[in-house]
Amino acid sequence: MNPVNQTPYQLPADATWLITGCSSGIGRAIAEFIASKPNQRLVxxxxxxxxxxxxxxSNTNILKLALDVASPTSVENAFKAAAAHFGASFHIDVVVNNAGYSLAGDTEAATEEETHNELETNFFGTVRVTMAAVKVMRQHKEHRGGVIYNISSIAGVCAFPGHAFYHAGKFAVEGWSESVAQEMHPDWNINFCIVEPGAIKTNFEFSSMKHTKPHEAYAGEDMPARKMDAFVKEHLHAGVGVEPIAVARVLYHVADRGEKVPLHLPLTATAIQLITMKLQGRLEELETVKDLSAIDKGEPQFKLH
Incomplete structure (x- = not known):
């Protein structure tokens, strides 16, 4: 792998933040936090x-825009509007790709339209905004570089039943981000950070989650997805999770602390625990299949019948 995020990043005093999905939850918390910083500019x-x-x-450092990340034209118009508002001094220093939603339910019941729309927003929307921002970041002479936060999830590393297409989108964001981060020239100073939150106290389940039509073959309470639903509801009612402002604070700190930006940033102890378990499980699995896997070592390490 080519090295990424090689040099310490220092957030400019008049940095411009562009955040998607600011209507609620994490996006709103980040927008409110940045708006509270006198010299920071916010789109x-x-x-x-x-x-x-x-x-x-009334604050000229704050620009509110309509942006549907699923629309290439909407993304293009938003960047043009931001450039027009801030004029010759326009630059983008931090992007937070937060817009997205979850398609929950039985995978066999999902329609073509539902699955395509899910990936269009969660993955391709992230791609569109990121590449538009990269163009601005690498071309600006005085403010060259920046930080691109792609909001993934523990769902981008660990998969659970009943959310297959949400996982597909987040896994895609992770792989794509790792690849494109390696394409950046070190002189551009463009840093990628894949943010992997655990449980955050938002209304995500209610306002940012769509459901497939139930499938009768998966309706039983003993089905894995139904057990997962019950587990999630129990923890939501118990108030599990951290406040969105905690995410806002850590993202600002990572950009402002004058150190290298991490490529992966799990958030919450639960996220660290689940990701650790997933990686340890993969290592253990590698040990069990290595004799089957080493097909480039000549004769197979197993008996053929």
Whole structure:
């Protein structure tokens, strides 16, 4: 692998943040936090800009825009609008690709439209915004470089029943981000960070989750997806999770601390635990299949019948 994020990053005093999915949850928390910083500039976006009423209309450092990441035209127009608003001084220093939703339910019941829309938003939307930002970041002379936070999830590393296409999108974000991060020239100073939150106290399950039509073959309470549903609901009712502001604070700190930006950033102790278990499990599995896997070592290490 080519090295990534090779040099310490220092957030400019007048940094411009572009955040998608600011209507609620993590996106809103980050937008509010950045808006509280006097010298930071904010481009807050949402599909419906009326949901951004919590941000000031009189502060010229704050720009509220309509942005549907599933639309290439919408992404292009948002970047043009930001450039027009900030004028000759326009630059993007931090991007937070947060827009997305989960398609939950039985995979066999998912329609073509549902699955394509899920990936269009969660994966291709991230791609569109990222590459538009990379172009601005690498071409700016005075503010060359920046940080691109791609919000993944523990769902981008660990898979659970009943959310196959959400996992597909987040796994895609992880692999794509790791690859494109290696394409950046060190002189560009463009840093990628894949953020992998665990349980965050948002209304994600209610406002940012769509459900497939139930499939009768998977309806039994003993089905894995139904057991997973019950487990999640139990923990939600118990108040498990951290406040979104905690995510906002750590992302700001990572950009502002003057150190190298981590490529992967799990958030919450649960995320670290689950990801560790997943990686340890993969290592153990490698040990059990290595004799089967080493097909480039000549004769097979197993008997053929």
């Amino acid at each position: 807050a976006t949402a599909r419906n800009p009326s949901s951004l009423g919590y941000l000031s209309d």
